[in-house]
Amino acid sequence: MENALKNENEKFYIGLDIGGTKILGALFNDKGDILKRDKKKTKADEGAEAIMKQIAKVIDALIEEIDLDQVVALGAGVPGIIDGKNGIVIFSPNMNWENFRLKEEIEKKYGLKTFIGNDVNVGTLGEWKYGAGKDFKNIVGIFVGTGVGGGLIINGAMHEGVIGAAGEIGHMVLNPDGPYCGCGSKGCLESYASKTAMQNEIMAQLRRGRKTLLAEKIESEKIIRSESLKEAYERQDELTIEIIDRSAYYLGLGAANIINLLNPELIIFGGGVIESMGDIYLPKIEETALKYSMPKMFESCRIKPAKLGDDAGVYGAMGLILENMK
């Protein structure tokens, strides 16, 4: 690694995963190896200038030992609706950005060719190029954490949609009379399957006087940790089993609808919940997906866990550069 950084002929790439809480950065070589990492708080509540300073700190740390001229380009994933072609963040509640010219800002400061995309699309791109999706061309990524997000690779290209908002799998309605969702709609996949939904359900059941091993955790943790859910599940806590089953069931329904609509060859499940409990979730998801999808289409679709964990974003940002420069 050290040597690579000191080789003047080496070409480098910067991948950023810009989130509402933290900014992850990685310096890549030509082969897609990570040579260096950095991480800073986003400071999203302090405004665009503060965020840009934090981004700059990450970039500066990554290029500390190399010459800026050796960096070919920078890629970044950002939550929200992204106009990738023009490098504009159309709308990002997490970042408090609206019509923010992120590409221009970075290019102005560093003279670095910059490409941006939606964080979940970029994460799916990462899994496609460097993770569970290698050698596949039609992939749907579903990421389950505090929310449920998705990304689409269609015929070997990232599908961004007409305003860069494609892949809102979490807001697929699975029951029009279901619970209200944060988006204002009802019965969305997210309102059944996300960690937030699980937490809400646990709290509601606690208020009804039900017992659960999670009672204490839910008070001490701001949002329940996947590890806590896993532990209670393994200790056969009845309520935990119930809500995880429900979450997995609706994820299976979502997968079935995607199989029937897009006939993909691979669905990758990732995000914190799947990372800790993939072995519990995936068989349940497959069982439901089989029940609700067309048999021949189900057979032709593999369902796999993500491989890159938190690195999917920076790898995807690297992939975004290569996709745009090829």
Added chain:
Amino acid sequence: MENALKNENEKFYIGLDIGGTKILGALFNDKGDILKRDKKKTKADEGAEAIMKQIAKVIDALIEEIDLDQVVALGAGVPGIIDGKNGIVIFSPNMNWENFRLKEEIEKKYGLKTFIGNDVNVGTLGEWKYGAGKDFKNIVGIFVGTGVGGGLIINGAMHEGVIGAAGEIGHMVLNPDGPYCGCGSKGCLESYASKTAMQNEIMAQLRRGRKTLLAEKIESEKIIRSESLKEAYERQDELTIEIIDRSAYYLGLGAANIINLLNPELIIFGGGVIESMGDIYLPKIEETALKYSMPKMFESCRIKPAKLGDDAGVYGAMGLILENMK
């Protein structure tokens, strides 16, 4: 037209819409004008050989006045799962075909370059190239008749999926506890919105003693005609209004899910039901789609009625040739 057929330098194209009941054929010139049409019964229950004879009759009628050498290629839409690359009908219950090498059969008999695709995908392609979807690149076609079918145009290309079965919009689950669907799943869009679903609901309500203007029609018509539904609706028949509202509501939900997932710029609604009652259906569909989709994505998506009616299939078959030969 006559002149065109007698011009020895003119190039022609054959478009076929092969259905379980009838085969529609059209002869096109270079500009995509229909010069001649033909139509025969499919005779699907008499086996593959009988069907091929009927297809041959349509082709023979179309080329009667021209030289076979003047025909550049033939395109065909067929219901079922189609392997377009190899020209094989993988599975078509309507035609009683399984792994049927349709392309090879036609090429062997006529020496005509042949391209095949799923009928609904091909119909959507027709609307894209010659109908309501001109100048758009991301289109979803939803066709409502005895069933509900769909086709996808993604980034300016027909999306067939990994086994050629993409677009099964009719089997998107909108309520996992909904009515059983013919596909074996439950609460599919088709089980609420198709003419078959409406007919089943009318019959169930008749058995409960409800009155409707459709009572007689439903006895005399094998499957209720869209025109009969329209007439009863306009005469403010209460049950008819109820089932049409329900059908449109679920179509709106399906549209919302598609908007959230694919972020398309256009959804085209077609098929017999929409052809007769588009002015009744479309406002209701839009109202529900707005309620259940993300506002910015809804705003960026137009919803339009199909333009080509029964001709979508043959136009699409012509489009399929051009797409494959470009």
